[in-house]
Amino acid sequence: MKAAVVHGKNDIRIEEVPRPSAAQGEIVIKVRACGICATDVKTLLGQGLPKKLPAILGHEVAGEIAEIGQGVQGFTVGQRVALYPIAVCGECPYCRRNRHNLCLKEFGLGHGIDGGFAEYVRVPAQIINIGGVVPLPTGLSFEEAAMAEPLSCCLAAAHTGPVGPGYTVAIVGAGPMGLLHTKVARQAGARVIVADLLDERLHLARHMGANLCVNTSREDFVPAIHRLTDGQGADLVIASLGIPEVMQQCLPAVKNGGTFNIFGGPPAGQTMTFDPRWVHYSEIKITGTFASTPLDFHRALSLIARGNVIVKDLISHRFTFDNFLEAVEKVKNREMVRGVLII
Incomplete structure (x- = not known):
């Protein structure tokens, strides 16, 4: 064969x-x-x-x-x-x-x-x-x-945070998995914001149900998410790409009581840092999803x-x-x- x-x-x-x-x-x-x-x-x-x-x-x-x-x-x-x-x-x-x-x-x-x-x-x-x-x-x-x-795999990620009517899900990366995350969140009734560097990927995200899109080559992700959520941030942020540096930059997009999901598989040996006081006092959940x-x-x-x-x-x-x-x-x-x- x-x-x-x-x-x-x-x-x-x-x-x-x-x-x-x-x-x-x-x-x-x-x-x-x-x-x-x-x-x-x-x-x-x-x-x-x-x-x-x-x-x-x-x-x-x-x-x-x-x-x-x-x-x-x-x-x-x-x-x-x-x-x-x-x-x-x-x-x-x-x-x-x-x-x-x-x-x-x-x-x-x-x-x-x-x-x-x-x-x-x-x-x-x-x-x-x-x-x-x-x-x-x-x-x-x-x-x-x-x-x-x-x-x-996207359904498993949706289990980690609130996904449904009245909630906002922000998805970092509009590759094939980011687009599937978009479909899952929209099917559940959530408001979806998708971010990517490429306009053609964002066009696909809109076609597949994204309510709002952010081109991060022209606008920083975190200020954009706060602007689009009346300063609160997203209930669930899904990092669909496996780049720790980008993930760390996106952490503050999560609202108080929200969840940050590391979905994209990062390379071995790389690290992220965050302020534990922020996690503690804002009750932030940082989690991952594998398979x-x-x-x-x-x-x-x-x-x-x-x-x-x-x-x-x-x-x-x-x-x-x-x-x-x-x-x-x-x-x-x-x-x-x-x-x-x-x-």
């Missing part, structure tokens, strides 16, 4: 690799669509390469069941499904509290096992057993289903299937193995919104 195989920093090749087989308790999926996440590209740039190389990345997967291992019940060959990408132990304190994304032994597609940038992907029992293989409703396309994973839970994933897929959150307009480019390396360059250069590998 064909696969996009990572051999090291900036070294990815389309190769023929053996097709996986389903051992006991496992399923093999014929991949039909796999979203191309900026995290995958950051990995290629050396920000956390897999411990074991070569490796196959890709964790936003939808496809058809091709093979079912002994002991797996409730599925049929040919069934259309989407995959929650995190495999967990099911026994640690986090798993027992349904915080599966924080499992002490977690691994998953693209980190620990081969991911979805391939014609077939093997799904271990640790994903199947937590409901991570989710049947697709009739009429839902594979490429839309592949957007359930990133949407689920999502299976419950978030199921909810995301349902929102897409029901049309409550539209994701088709996020998919700006479609690729095959023949031009997949072009996709990597476009993500690096911010030349597309969201790309999907179609197989």
Whole structure:
């Protein structure tokens, strides 16, 4: 089978690799669509390469069941499904509290096992057993289903602060995840302010529901947020980009009693500073969001299937193995919104 195989920093090749087989308790999926996440590209740039190389990345997967291992019940060959990408132990304190994304032994597609940038992907029992293989409703396309994973991450972030009617959510960064945050907050009824350096990204944010936009190449973020909120600040600020320096500059945009969510994954070893008196006396919550839970994933897929959150307009480019390396360059250069590998 064909696969996009990572051999090291900036070294990815389309190769023929053996097709996986389903051992006991496992399923093999014929991949039909796999979203191309900026995290995958950051990995290629050396920000956390897999411990074991070569490796196959890709964790936003939808496809058809091709093979079912002994002991797996409730599925049929040919069934259309989407995959929650995190495999967990099911026994640690986090798993027992349904915080599966924080499992002490977690691994998953693209980190620990081969991911979805391939014609077939093997799904271990640790994903199947937590409901991570989710049947697709009739009429839902594979490429839309592949957007359930990133949407689920945005739903997880929305849980960290007040998102709903009467609240203001400020989103720093109008990349694909910032646009998904916009959709989530608007679907919940919140007022949404989106900030970015690029007018074309802000145009997309307006199209996708942002109430107000701020171009931070022309206006500083914090004064703009205070101007647009009668001097109070936002109830929830989501830093959708992983740049600690920018995050620190944006902290004062949070209102008293509000929440600052670090969503974008920052590079290792960098730090932020803040005044603990401000956090204490203003009752500021500073939190982070990593990935999502299976419950978030199921909810995301349902929102897409029901049309409550539209994701088709996020998919700006479609690729095959023949031009997949072009996709990597476009993500690096911010030349597309969201790309999907179609197989």
